[in-house]
Amino acid sequence: MSKIERRALLAGLTAAPFAAPGILRAQAARPVQIGLLSDMSGPFKDVGGPGNRVAAELAVQDFGGSLLGRPITLRQADGQNRADVSAGLAREWIDNLGVDVLVDGAASSSGLAIQEVCREKKRIYLITGPATSDMTGAKCSPYGMHFGFDTYALAHGTGTALTKSGGDSWYFITSDYAFGHALERDTMAAVRANGGKVLGAVRAPLNNADFSAFLIQARASGAKVIGMALAGVDLQNCIKQAAEFGITRGGTKLATLLVQVTDVVALGQRTCEGMVYTDSFYWDMTEATRAWSRRYIARMNSPPGLQHAAVYTGVTHWLKAAKEVGGLDADAVAARMKATPVNDFYNDNVRIREDGRTLHVMYLWQVKPAAEARHPFDFNKPLATIAPEDAWRPLSEGGCPLVRA
Structure with a gap:
């Protein structure tokens, strides 16, 4: 003013x-x-x-x-x-x-x-x-x-599903601010709760253009899953560079922990085929x-x-x-x-x-092959429905001072 x-x-x-x-x-x-x-x-x-x-x-x-x-x-x-x-x-x-x-x-x-x-x-x-x-x-x-x-629901939806399906060792590429730290923390907890191991993590600055060094470290760890605790353009850049490096050719899975439909639009459906993510809303539901x-x-x-x-x-x-x-x-x-x-x-x-x-209610989605798209923006198919009591952190575990003991 x-x-x-x-x-x-x-x-x-x-x-x-x-x-x-x-x-x-x-x-x-x-x-x-x-x-x-x-x-x-x-x-x-x-x-x-x-x-x-x-x-x-x-x-x-x-x-x-x-x-x-x-x-x-x-x-x-x-x-x-x-x-x-x-x-x-x-x-x-x-x-x-x-x-x-x-x-x-x-x-x-x-x-x-x-x-x-x-x-x-x-x-x-x-x-x-x-x-x-x-x-x-x-x-x-x-x-x-x-x-x-929130990071708990994202972590427990995708993290639990991938760990239970055989992705029992993880390495994280994490945005170095509050969101990334929380998503990494909550996903690590989900992985360990389901019998998986965390082999390491690296922090990337917000609004970062070059993820090559981080991807090399992640691949060298030997982890079965690379967890991307990233969002927005940072996530898009990391996915594109992972594709250029051929990260998944040896069987490594990419856990894109916060994908939104706008990311699929920006990257293209072919680049995102097979990605699994957790979300409560999809426009074509x-x-x-x-x-x-x-x-x-x-x-x-x-x-x-x-x-x-x-x-x-x-x-x-x-x-x-x-x-x-x-x-x-x-x-x-x-x-x-x-x-x-x-x-x-x-x-x-x-x-x-x-x-x-x-x-x-939360849902586990997978980006379907572009060849299966029936109309513009026809990206996802549902894998699972996650009830609220399974999706969100128990009230007693959050530490909110408003909650009565």
Whole structure:
């Protein structure tokens, strides 16, 4: 906010007690503001980014465009996957612009910082970009609701399946920030719990272009599975270079622990054939998901991924709860959100737990051969359905201080 804007805001607040009733009514009818802090230019732009705004716009449109007699507006900014930038924007939006709810967050480190601001300011945070399971673990907040995925579910879905099918030795290539660390930790736990061994790990910087040295180390370890605790463009670069190196020719499997449909679009179906991954949403699951996705594709020319669906789910559920309680008080709305099942085009009576974890049904998917595709973006076939009680970390193991002993 500029100095001029700030002075104008302060002047308006000073004059408020003497304002005419009509002016006060106009202030009372200010728009309900939804703010998305996203990656608009970095490695997670395609999996979230501008598509998250489209998903939020569809949610607002389906809700009717207004809440409590006030129009609903959206704003979006680039958090740059930096905790300091994201926290600063969150604070500015809440303190000076009156944003009512925050969404997305992109990188896990950014999301954790946003969650702390929202805890302090008593604003609900709809977590859709960050994947670290710490969001509903030791770092949980009464105002944080985690939609979509987390590292525990991703790790236990893919990690358990591959270890049980014979991939009993692993080496990890891991993004060197909060998300990568959490995904590596949770996958290692799943591998060991199913009788596998971890032979080593290497850390790669965020937004890295060259994975050749890391892939050479992984191949030299002799591991049967190379676990890629990566996301976005980093994951795409590592997969492409693994193909160039012929990593899988000797029988080594690649465990792509966080794949989204936008990654398959970017890499091409032939490059991704046979990849196995865990996700709660696929655009071509049902008639309802296809109908919603067609609206999204008309705007973005690409199918929606899990984060886009999660934004729609989170925003819709928040709007419904605020309407039901008749206000925007964060404590009241959060209580209603947790007390009310989530229902939309891909969730059927899904519960939000007291730690903020949304207990979606998860699925194990495999990218099918391009020759089997019947239409554009026909990428996946289902391998398994994972019930919520098997997909998500037990409430007693997360360390969330909101959970009663």
